[in-house]
Amino acid sequence: MDLSLVLALVAVASSVLFLLVTRARQPWQRGKLPPGSLGLPVIGQSLGLLRAMHANTAERWIQDRVDRYGPVSKLSLFGAPTVLLTGPAANKFVFFNGTLAMQQPRSVRMILGERSILDLMGPDHKRIRGALLEFLKPDMLRLYVGKIEGEVRRHLDESWAGRRTVTVLPLMKRLTFDIISLLLFGLERGAVRDALAADFKHVLDGLWAVPVDLPFTAFRRSLKCSASARRVVTGITRETKAKLERGESSRSSGLIACLLRMTDDSGARLLSEDEIVDTAMVSLVAGHDTSSILLTFLIRQLASDPDTLAAMVQEHEEVAKSKGDGDALTWEDLAKMKFTWRAAQEILRMVPPVFGSFRRATQDIEFDGYVIPKGWQVFWTAAATHMDGRIFPEPAKFNPSRFEKQSAAPPCSFVAFGGGPRICVGMEFARAETLVMMHYLLRRFRWKLCWMENTFVRDPAPTPLHDLPIQLEDKAASP
Structure with missing residues (x-):
């Protein structure tokens, strides 16, 4: 158990005990609460969930609650009374209900900023989301394929070629960070990008830590590195603004430029500097951490799945044959990689990078005959539907064919990217x-797992055993 967690629980217990008891009693006067127990004050069921995530039994932990109480139950997580909702109907309720606000852990808000898209609602959320959609619209994505390809090829040349073993997860994290920082800021390779990457490695360590600023804790280190990263991002924002004013940069040169160029009808800038910096910080996390996990677990799957590997290699060889020697990949080429993306979706179903998320009830609301009191958390998890055998038969079996048809599962069942108005803007x-990474990786290398144990932990993101070391073979060097 993390020492900071224990210390924090002790520190806050006396101050919130009365509040929790009060919250627990009042709703009985409003309606029928879901079945379940809030458990011990402050602690509730938090330690049990954290232990299950670390032991990779969180899906079983959730299912045990469903078996005991049904698809709707009450509990206490991270110091707040909570309602766990499971199933497609529950997911739809969470994603499309305007009275449920996003509820990020205090640690996330302190590290990534109070004005990020993760916590905004109403017009503020619409403004920020609109800015991100402008940056990630199809016409812009077409322009990014070449930049992504350049980073991938350089990464494989420098970090994979000529090596007998590599450790996949940290390499994927660095690759995806390099890609997103180039597209966000136009930040080329060099000392600034290296320093920012080092800061973000520790920023991520404390996102789900207990927000008590004590020496030698992951949270303290994250706060320090977040402050350092924010100074860099603020500097880039001001430099980009100056370039735009001098006509030395364009709206399409990166997310920062795109955000700075957004104005209202009167010509006034839509976003403040703080909002731009907070948006960039969240985008850096979202744009590289989840993708690196997907790539890592896809590589792990292919090492022990020759049929899927052969089908995927064939698909990419056919794409390569349709092009001239040395021709760059295009958006149209990516559209041909259908089997690869189905395999990636199946990885996202089985190992979603984000286990679940919280909302907060802004007023008393009802679901399935139960009241969810104002101020309570609502917790949903991807595993509740992803691993439901009634929705996805034989859910523990890797089967990309599940995604051959868009309507293969009920709406709001496959929720790796969330859903509703807050569905992930970075899906495409x-x-x-x-697809670009797998295209070049599959055509250049073969690999084997160094450790045959097929295990991983959630801390809170899924992490394979020893960060997935693999034995590597360069196809070009093979006889």
């Missing part, structure tokens, strides 16, 4: 990044 970007 993640697809492009994954």
Whole structure:
């Protein structure tokens, strides 16, 4: 158990005990609460969930609650009374209900900023989301394929070629960080990008830590590295603004330029500097961490799945044959990689990078005959539908053919990218990044797992055993 977690629980217990008891009693006067127990004050069921995630039994932990209480139950997580909702109907309720606000852990808000898209609602959320959609619209994504390809090829030349073993997860994290920082900021290789990458490695360490600023904790280190990264991002924002004013940069040169160029009808800038910096910080995390996990687990799957590997290699060889020697990949080429993306979706179903998320009820609301009191958290998890055998038969079996048809599962069942008005704006970007990387990786290398144990932990993101070391063979060097 993380020492900071224990210390934090002790530190806050006395201050919130009365609040929790009060919250627990009042709703009985409003309606029928879901079955379940809030458990011990402050602690609730938090430690049990964290232990299950670390032991990779979180899906079983959720299913045990469903078996005991049904698809709707109450509990206490991270110091707040919570309602767990499971199933496609529950997911739809969470994604499309305007009275449920995003509820990020306090640690996330302190590290990534208070004005990020993760916490905004209403017109503020619409403004920021609109800016991101402008940056990630299809016409813009077409322009990014070449930049992604350049980073991928350089990465494989420098970090894979000529090596007998590599450790996949940290390499994927660095690749996806390099790609997103280039597209966000136009930040080329060099000392600034290296320093920002080093900061973000530690920023991520504390996103789900207990937000108590004590020496030698992951949270303290994350706060320090976040402050350092924000100074860099602020500097880039101001430099980009100056370039735009001098006509030395364009709207399409990166997300920062795109955000700075957004104005209202009167010509006033839509976003403040703080909003731009917060948006960039969240985009850096979302744009590289989840993609790196997807790529890592896809590589792990292919090492022990020769049929899928052969089908995927064939698909990419056919794409390569349709092009001239040395021709760059295009958006149209990516559209031909259908089997690869189906395999990636199946990885996202089985190992979603984000286990679940929280909302907060802004007023008393009802679902399935139960009241969810104002101020309570709502917790949903991808595993509740992803691993439901009634929705996805034999859910533990890797089967990309599940995604041959768009309507293969009920709406709001496959929720790796969320859903509703807050569905991930970077879905198509993640697809492009994954397909370009797999195209060059599959055509250049073969690999084997160094460790045959097929295990991983969630901390809170899924991490394979020893970060997935593999034995590598360069196809060009093979007889």
